Amino acid sequence: MKRISLYIKLPFAATILLMSCNKLTENPSGVIVASQFYKTSSDAVTAVTAAYNTLNSDPAGDFPMYGRQLNLLTDNNSDNQNFSPSNTNPDVRALGTATYVSANSRIQKNWQQHYYGISKANVAIDNIANIPVGQFSDTTLKPRLIREAKFIRGLLYFNLVRLFGGVPLVLHDATTTGVNDLVHASRASKDEVYAQIITDLTDATNLPATYSAANTGRATSGAAHALLAKVYVARKDWPNALKELQKVLNAGTFPGATGTYNYGLFSNYKDAFQKATKNGVEHIFSAQFATGLGAANTTQYLSSSFTSFNTGVFPIDCISDSSVVKIFEDADTRKGVSFYTTVYNSSTGANVVFNNAYTPYLNKFVDYSLTPLAPQNPSGVNFPVIRYADILLLYAEVLNEINGGPTADAYTAINLVRTRAYAGVPHDVTPGLNQSDFRDTLFLERRKEFVQEGQRWFDLVRRGVNTQTGQPYLVDALKVIAAKKAGIEAKDTLYPIPLVEIQTNPNLKQNPGWEGN
Template identity: 40%
Template sequence: MMKFYYILIALPVFLSSCKNFLEEDPESFVSEEQFYQTESDAETAINAVYYHLNTGSVQSPYNTLFNTGMNMADDDEDPGPGATNSDVRSLAVLSHTTSNQRVYELWQQHYAAIRKANVVLAKVPDISFSDETKKNRILGEAKFLRALFYFNLVRLFGDVPLITTYQSEVLASSYYTTRTASDSVYAQIETDLAEAATALPASYTSPDVGRATAGAAKALLAKVYLYEASLPLKITSKYQLAVSKAEEVLSAQDGGTGTYGYDLFTDYSHTFLPAYKNGVEHVFSAQMLANSNNQDNNETQRAILSAIPGITGNNYAHMVRYYTVGSDNYYSIYKIFRADDKRRNVTFVRSFTSPTNGKKYGLPLSNPAVPNDSTPFYNKWWDPNYASAGESSTNVTILRYSEVLLIHAEAENELNGPTAKAYKSINRVRTRAGLPDLTTGLSQDQFRDSVYLERRLELVYEYQRWFDLIREKNASGGGILLSSLQKVGKTNVADKHYLYPIPQTEIDNNPLLTQNPGW
């Protein structure tokens, strides 16, 4: 696992050294201008950008915030009894406003990370390195991370301020900036990722395992192309680029030219268990570590039932979204899975076993339509050592090889219809799940719907669903957001929800910002 060094400019700088685990080492105060002098300073600076992926000291995007600030609004998830925050609960029913705190935090957290990436790109070139390859690697990491954070922002908010330079001005008015058109933001993302792919290595050795790689840059670029080709931009020429870039990542056995050694785990559960982190399927993950500088995965406890002896739970603050299908008033994403789908019982558990007394604890549902029905609890971020450690070391997957296969299948189908290549990629994912190959002879529309469903089942609870809801299309080419959310009873959904509101605080502080339509 990579080692992190945290820098908080004009505050105490917390550095950590890594032998087996992270250790805190408080240092003295240091100014921003004094700091960037050595290779060690450069490494500390880039690790400060990674910090925004995994820190649990606040809700960061890949450590709870994408759940409380995004997942709750989709058709697979709801706030459970333990989620009492009014901003979270209003977002879950799409009655949130421009003053919603979670929306503001999403904006703030992403721009804080982008600013740190810009600092790296401005300061590190002037630092003398004994190995220029390492300098270029650090610059490549900064570009990769900046691209990832801008990719999230442009999908959530649409046109956003594009800031690519180091800002050290004193006057608040110096930071006033307008929103940049989405296509220009995407162009910068493409540039950053293309340059990162040439600067980053194919892999790392300890303690740097977990950093961005060339394969991760190409995989993310393939995903970026797919999203540009989808709603709302609909730049269909990007489908070809998505196919080609995905094939640069895919291994030879999957019809690609990639030499990165990616593959699927035979056992789907290994994708999430800490014992297998940074393995053959993991293209890029947010690195989590229990009892180390607030780097633990805070999601673990949020999906656990309370009052289980020996296990600390947050009364399943994150729960499945229930809705009615026929006579079943407790239909959910759990029941969309086939019973023989191996992913279902990895993604969910129906009970927890107390490490204290060995008893099982669950929550029955009074559901006449399904005898002995009970609550399914999200389980992907479960750490088997959680009870003893008190915290979770389960990484949060940001890019997996299975998603690259599905990106390839979807883009190929949009480009050429359901070809043998497209079938091969989707069937690789289905085979690992224990499912039969997809029915042959499907139309392009049918195949598209099959890929959409496969993405939903394969990637549920991994901060993907909302992003898919706002880009996927029906057979007529229209969006699916409204119909999908109305189906599960989220009737407040409206066209304005295709974009998040620009936080009102940001507009108040920057008179050049404008609000999204309908907000």
């Protein structure tokens, strides 16, 4: 496995997985030499496209960040998901039982993939600035591309700071500065990392609100405002979170809302996870995936629970935890979209019922556009990084925190999500809740809404310490399934800095509780 330091030192030494200059789908096209770069607008587009590529592919051919790797830290290591009994990777199994150590290869891979993406964003930011403006027939393209790269860098640092705490801030391309900051830099504080994230995303709010169809999938100003709102919520900066949410919420829907993006909820919950409805009304920003493009590692691997119509125990990757299925009422359509025990086999015209000790299986990213439905690992279903449902639930949360309890608008926002979940039939939250009870209800709703979408671990951690038990919410939640997550401790609210990075960089200090592990 390559080290991240090598990725940064030699950004053009390996084949770059390029997508077409417009559409954000992968299209390998060969080796690009450094001397050919940064002279034309086409070079600038290619550089930013390479940054987008780090979300849906891996230079070493491993599973993509948003196609599997991040899921192992945010879902497999939560109370929603477990490793499969047939999974032979000891590091995946260790994450599934919270018995991992700093040498865990999947933790290391997440660190590497994020910094590789940051390095690509830095390449674009540093070098596009030097391309003469006369090379751009559209004068808005140059600043737009830089802001897109800043959006990606902000997103990746937001993941890193929540996973690891303070991390090295690498803000320039090593090939232009001659210095590989990741090899010798100390960890910046969490506040410093968040300040940089806010700076990058604030600049990205100047991106276009929409794009032509050929550019579908690129970061927009709405995506930047939405991600900023999530950043401020993570910081418990409720006033700034409210300001950003109001810029995303459609004007006229809530007091102070000024959004002009026309986001909304799909009437059918399952449409948030279908190929035919990619980049639709609810999708604020998604990692783009597609099948049949000639590179397996640019496809979604979260669909790997469906590998055949074999009703026995067959090799799968990660499965749902039985406890999460029980929190759904049968009338909640999210249950059938999130999990399955029955699949229709169009080849035989029969419903195949899976009834073994390891069902239900995770369903959201199974590619049902395949006709007939075929056993799959890769799926072309996009990964929704931010959906409008998230904005509504965050809005309800922020109002509850600012006002010391839920307001009428907080109830309206959460009930919009619940009504959609129950196929348009109102299923309102119990009125008259106090702040604490509404908060509990809100986080339960988030759990139901975002199964397998990389939210649960982050949500548990950001809740902090449960004052009733004196333990982090993460520990309390995972102790419920103690037989599977028996190793959970308070230190697990941050992942360890990967051992190989500490061995490479003596200035890196380990997170508390992980020293010697």
